[in-house]
Amino acid sequence: MYRYDEFDSQFVNDRVSQFRDQANRRLTGELSEDEFRPLRLMNGLYLQLHAYMLRIAVPYGSLDSAKLNTLAYIAEKWDRGYGHFTTRQNLQFNWIKLEDTADILAKLAEVEMHAIQTSGNCIRNVTTDQWAGAAADEIADPRPIGELVRQWSSLHPEFSYLPRKFKIAVTGSPNDRAAVRVHDIGLRLHLNDRGERGWEVLVGGGLGRTPVIAVTVRDFLPEHELIAYLEAIMRVYNLYGRRDNKYKARIKILVHEIGAEKFRAEVETEYARRPHADTKVEERELQRISAYFAAPQFEKLPRWSATFEEARAKNKDFANWVRTNIAAHRADGYAIVNISLKPEGGIPGDATADQMRVVADLAQRYSFDEIRVSHHQNLVLPHVKRDDLFAIWKVLQASELATSNIGLAGDIIACPGLDYCSLATARSIPIAQSISRKFADLNRQHEIGPLRINISGCINACGHHHVAHIGILGLDKKGEEFYQITLGGSSADSASIGTILGPGFAGEDVPEAIEKIVNTYLARRQPGEEFLAAYRRLGPQPFKEALYAAA
Amino acid sequence: MPLLKNGSIIIDDWITLGLDDPKPDSGDIVVPYARLLKEWESLTDHDGRLGVIFTNIDRVEALTLFLPRLALIVLPFPSFTDGRAYSLARQIRETGYGRELRAAGNVLPDQVQFMLQVGFDSFEIGDRFTAEVWLKASRQMSLAYQRGLYRTPGQHDVWSERHREAEPWLEQPHAG
Known part of the structure; x- marks a missing residue:
């Protein structure tokens, strides 16, 4: 994991003092709320329905036990004993006081964390594959x-007042787990014939009101040109992105309105015009950073673990958990453990302070002190010996962290919705909870197989409903909440945007509607055919009939 | 309106002219870009320095011909959340322009440091905040991660500090 040097520390400490001063000026009335707003947002502080919400950056989703224990401490001291992991690999506290915020940021700085640019019209926290550095299919670690x-974009003076927020995702694997096609900029690693690294640059993807799949503007950008090229893209967006309407201000609208070709030409002109000496990705800096991400010293282990196989044969619950929650590690004898934050009837992504400490302790004992946050709002122990899996599972089970539903119907992504968020038009959490109860039978979930259900409480789509196999969008019609269902979305390699099926449903009818969709799939699937493949083969018609046929 | 320049508050002695205001016989004048285009011939004969007010939607390429004669470029901020002028400022500096570059309009003290870094070197500050607040806000951060920015004394970039032993000290470009 990256460690701060004296300069990173000084930078974050300066930032805390700066924010303390800004907050004081707001509290004394020297700054108006309008003036304070962009300043607090650039430090991750939102004003929600009931309180301030503080969003803490978890750069590319990496944590260690000290960091996670500090988050647990903050949850208990300044919040209500829990935190919420988000779809952008961050953590939110929902009950924060403005007066406490600078102290919280100072506490975070002690463990090399911050809330810089987790909000506001700037370059947000960079996200990546939650299995980075561990996955068997990886070309190279994207972290x-x-x-x-992250460093280049932190308080970038030119790009801190953009037309709108800006999200960058990076993947180093051919199997995209970072959803690079639905980000403002997606970066995807390739190797050429000579084994040199280059980045495919995708621009203009996004969800929100106008879901769009990104276009590729460079197939293979040499690594040392990366920052210079990003600056050219950012500058074109900053100068020409729309500022007259916040719903048309994302880069995807600019790319769409002027066309991918014109956009590419603008970027290339800007790129060719500028001197690059100051933005060259220097080999020694890259080496300095990469050293922190060196793979842990894995033991030479046999692929086959007797302890593990025996436990799996004897304990059916453990075997089920292994089926869904364990992924292949690149080192023999090791595995990736996915910890579900989606217990039956729970709030997706929420973790109590106690649960955070349990995971921190497990990471320290069994996973080289590493934890990851996934954009599916779950946690990951990336480097675990197969020999230790059973012991880990037992500890997780005692803390309600062993639900074996990763990638299944119960593994629902949901935004905070109208329970917290001032933008929401409908509640998301109760819908997630009722669906989760509907599919409480884990054997049935396993029988249904991989299924991604995502819920957003408004068209801003924080719950990524567009790219769900089954997407649910909460809207408001004359004061009544209702929910629109889309089918066939995906954020994986063959990314696609879901199709709206028909009229929406009242909240209490949503679980039943999902059940009908699932039953239609089960009745019509071919052997081994997953939901998404079946939908793509069958099209929406049979699902429409099941949902809307006169009873 | 008072100006913040080189760490002190000074009086602005430029005469700002609208599109149709009569041109004085002498003195430093600053005109809208549209007037610069229309009256370039007579403006070049003016007895005094010449400046231009450039807007957010103009392209920097259009200024190229005029740059050698300009002693001031003013970039107005219609609102403090409109960040276009940060890119324009940097583009203007990248052409090699070395004279005064001024931020005008809706500018907040907490933004001055970013503005200095992209190449602005003077600021119309109005009377909303005290001089003390402006000066303090302009030196909140002692470090920046980006290279090639403009620095005031006491500010450094992380990369140069970090790799100091490997790199001969490079003078940072200096604005204005």
Whole structure:
């Protein structure tokens, strides 16, 4: 994991003092709320329905036990004993007081954390594959580039008052787990014939009101040109992105309105015009950063673990958990453990302070002190010996962290919705909870197989409903909440945007509607055919009939 | 309106002219870009320095011909959340322009440091905040991660500090 040097520390400490001063000026009335707003947003502080919400950056989703224990401490001291992991690998506290915020930021700085640019019209926290550095299918670990981009984008003086927020995702694997096609900029690693690294640059993807799949503007950008090229894109967006209407201000609208070709030409002109000496990705800086992400010293282990196989054979619950929550590690004898934050009837992504400490302790004992946050709002122990899996599972089970539903119907993504958020038009959490109860039977979930259900409480789509196999969008019609259902979305390699099926449903009818969709799939699937593949083969018609046929 | 320049508050002695205001016989004048285009011939004969007010939607390429004769470029901020002028400022500095670059309009003290870094070197500050607040806000951060920015004394960039032993000290470009 990246460690701050004296300069990173000084930078974050300066930032805390700066914010303390700004908050004081707001509290004394020297700054108006309008003036304070962009300043607090650039430090991750939102004003929600009931209180301030503080969003803390978890750069590219990486945590260690000290960081996670500090988050637990903050949850208990300044919030209500829990935190909420988000779809952008961050953590939110929902009950924060403005007066406490600078102290919280100072506490975070002690463990090399901050809330810089987790909000506001600037370059947001960089996200990546939650299995980075561990996945068996990876070309290279994307986190060093994530860190390089994090540093470059931190308080970038030119790009802090953009037309709108700006999200960058990085993947180093051919199986995209970072959803690079639905980000403002997606970066995807390739190797050429000579084994040199280059980045495919995708621009203009996004969800929100206008879901769009990104276009590729460079197929293979040499690594040392990366920052210079990003600056050219950012500058074109900053100068020409729309500012007259916040719903048309994202870069995807600019790309769409002037066309991908014109956009590419603008970027290339800007790129060719500028001197690059100051933005060259220097080999020694990249090496300095990469050293922090060196793979842990894995033991030479046999692929086959007797302890593990025996436990799996004897304990059916453990075997089920292994089926869904364990992924292949690149080192023999190791595994990736996915910890579900989606217990039956729970709030997706929420973790109590106690649960955070349990996971921190497990990471320290069994996973080289590493924890990841996934954009599916779950946690990951990336480097675990197969020999230790059973012991870990037992500890997780005692803390309600062993639900074996990763990638299944119960693994629902949901935004905070109208329970917290001032933008929401409908509640998301109760819908997630009722669906989760409907599909409480884990055996049935396993029988249904991979299924992604995502819920957003308004068209801003924080719950990524567009890219769900089954997406649910909460809207408001004359004071009544209702929910629109889309089918067939995906954020994986063959990314697609879901199709609206028909009229919406009242909240209490949503679980039943999902059940009908699932039953239609089960009745019509071919052997081994997953939901998304079946939908793509069958099209929406049979699902429409099941949902809207006269009873 | 008072100006913040080089760490002190000074009086602005430029004469700002609208599109149709009569041109004085002498003195430093600053005109809208549209007037610069229309009256370039007569403006070049003016007895005094010449400045231009450039807007957010003009392209920097259009200024190229005029740059050698300009002693001031003013970039107005229609609102403090409109960040276009940060890019324009940097583009203007990248052309090699070395004279005064002024931020005008809706500018807040907490933004001055970013503005200095992209190449602005003077600020119309109005009377909303005291001089003390402006000066303090302009030096909140002692470090920046980006290279090639403009620095005031006491500010450094992380990269140069970090790799100091490997790199001969490079003078940072200096604005204005």
